[in-house]
Amino acid sequence: MKYWVKKELKPPHGKVYIIKDRCKGCGFCIEFCPQGVLQESEEFNAKGYHPPKLVETDDKKCIGCGFCSLICPEFAIHIEKEEEEKDEKAD
Amino acid sequence: MARRIGVFVCHCGVNIAGVVDVERVAEELRKYPGVAFATTYQYMCSDPGQNLIRQKIEEENLDAVIIAACSPAMHEETFRSVCKEFFNPYRCEMANIREQCSWVHDKKEATEKAIKLVKATVEKLRGNEDLMPIFVPIEKKCLVIGGGIAGIQAALDIADAGYKVILVEKEASIGGRMAQLSETFPTLDCSQCILTPKMVAVARHPNIKLMAYSEVIDISGYVGNFDVKILKKPRYVDEDACTVCGDCEKACPVIIPNEFDMEKKPRKAIYIPFPQAVPSTYTIDREACLGLAPLTCAQCKDACEANAINYDMQPKIVEERVGAIIVATGYDLYDKNKLVEYGYGEDDDIITSLEFERMLSASGPTGGEIIKPSTGKVPKKVVFIQCAGSRDKQHMPYCSSICCMYTAKHALLYKHHVPDGEAYIFYIDIRATGKNYEEFIARVMEEERINYIRGKVAKIYREGDKIVVWGVDTLTGKKVEIKADLVVLAMAIVGRKETKEIAKLLKVAVDDGNFLKESHPKLKPVEALSRGIYFAGCAQSPKDIPAAVAQASAAASKVLAIFSKDKLEKDPLVAVVDEDRCSGCGVCVSICPYGAMQRQPNGKAKCIEALCEGCGTCAAACPSNNIEMRNYKDEQIEKMIEVIV
Structure with missing residues (x-):
């Protein structure tokens, strides 16, 4: 047990949506994500660029700050914040 | 320099007389050139012993005195103050025939050595100059490093006596280890309950300038006049505006372990280490925060109704001059x-x-x-x-x-x-x-x-x-x-690793356990070797709360003793540089353990007399032999060696 507390603090989660074909591979989202959630993928999109992908298969590390969508010049990435009600149901 | 020297040989009970033939020492010295009078007495340091010296100085018209007895560390002060009534105290010297003679030698050799030691002292005394004490001004403000129970107690004691104190604490709150404890032995009273009133008193005291979340980064100078640089780390939260409502903490998305809870409880990147923290304010952990650029994540700033959060805060270096320093780094x-x-x-x-x-x-x-x-x-x-x-x-x-x-x-x-x-x-x-x-x-x-x-x-x-x-x-x-x-x-x-860094700045020794080394293990347990620096609490050795508090008050009383005077008197046995012959090589500057040797703008070395402890390292190291110690000049030492060898 990492923490000795009964109720662990849960960080908020965001779900990352990438519109691959809009991406022109500038890499801003990868560079500026404070949690390091994204990396460059090997696939090509319609324009011939490498769109980003998640570092881990699940996006647990994303806390939904939304900075990626704010700086993306092509509006190719956005975040949906996961609501906390879900967590309460799980409890 | 024809002086009438009086020699007083002490028996020290049987400590000296049991081994050394004291009567013979006196007899031999009577024949020695320059010595006008010699006698022995049971205990020179006793009142009758001191009176004997007074009486003989007058009767025999003596103008200099040698006491052949114990180490000058013990009684030089005693005998010099007797001599002060008649002439310059630097006309009084001690010959150590106890620690360096009777305690370590057998009978016959001891007497011979004692005679030589006293004769050598006669030679030294003849070369002595009359000296006046050095006076140093004092900045009556104290720096306390470390805001645990020891630092808090020392700061409160000095502040209550009416002097200004700067209390520097590295962490976001004062309180230190004691704030982490549950109950205290042997009475089992709650540690925080007895500590927090003192923490609040520190925050409220008009004479205490509390600098939490700050670090001492540079110290120079000497007793009475230390120049200190303190780095005030940015909290990114305005201490005065923060109402500790906790809204920012709820909003913050970053979860990391809380050091205060030994990393067993989570905290946010914006945090208050514990509810009773002083100063009572939130702090943004620069390392953990998503980015101090408000674009990245400004959820705490958005949540803060008091508008206390400012991502543009910069580290600040505050310079202060203080007269004394107490190290209580825990x-x-x-x-x-x-x-x-x-x-x-x-x-x-x-x-x-x-x-x-x-x-x-x-x-x-x-x-x-x-x-x-x-x-x-x-x-x-x-x-x-x-x-x-x-x-x-x-x-x-x-x-x-x-x-x-x-x-x-x-x-x-x-x-x-x-x-x-x-x-x-x-x-x-x-x-x-x-x-x-x-x-x-x-x-x-x-x-x-x-x-x-x-x-x-x-x-x-x-x-x-x-x-x-x-x-x-x-x-x-x-x-x-x-x-x-x-x-x-x-x-x-x-001892904390930070103690080692502070010790380096202060030129104080630390031992293998990172504990600060005191000047004397029994008689000077709170003093550093350099004057004006004192220790309190576990920074010096492991100790419990009552001992830490007692030592803090002891350190505070030492500081108050300095502050009670307007000027500091200092022994004038310091190094003197012959500036005309100094080549400016800088060996003495680098070797001086007290930082007393400094380079002047013209490149030549200069001794800051207030800092110099008269150890003589520079005099020995100077390649062109241009540094002399007052009253330990080369010719004096050479003559002493001649007599002994």
């Missing part, structure tokens, strides 16, 4: 990863004493409940191991002084929480030397039925959900094997 626990025999402390169920302290605390991660960390259940068998890293040549050779007491307290509190649980304590000896400590141990042993096992633990390992402890009971000679739910290591106490 302690750390020995690194449990170094304890190979105890499984490197990697197991969840092997915890340190401070972690257990947080577990017991009502404001701690478990809310005061005792749990087995791996399962979260109540542990039914707990093993406490004393001297984990202490009194062990492979780790720390010294006794950490407080572990016997707090382990007894831990076991007692465990039994109060879990009455049907079993507690075992492995110990080497029980050292309960404080007031009411032994009674407390007896109470724990007898009333609480704690199993004390005298012996060391050889090995700890996990077996299923139990921790197996192998040890030996040295009283019965039998092996002991205990399958425990929880093991608490009473870790050795070491």
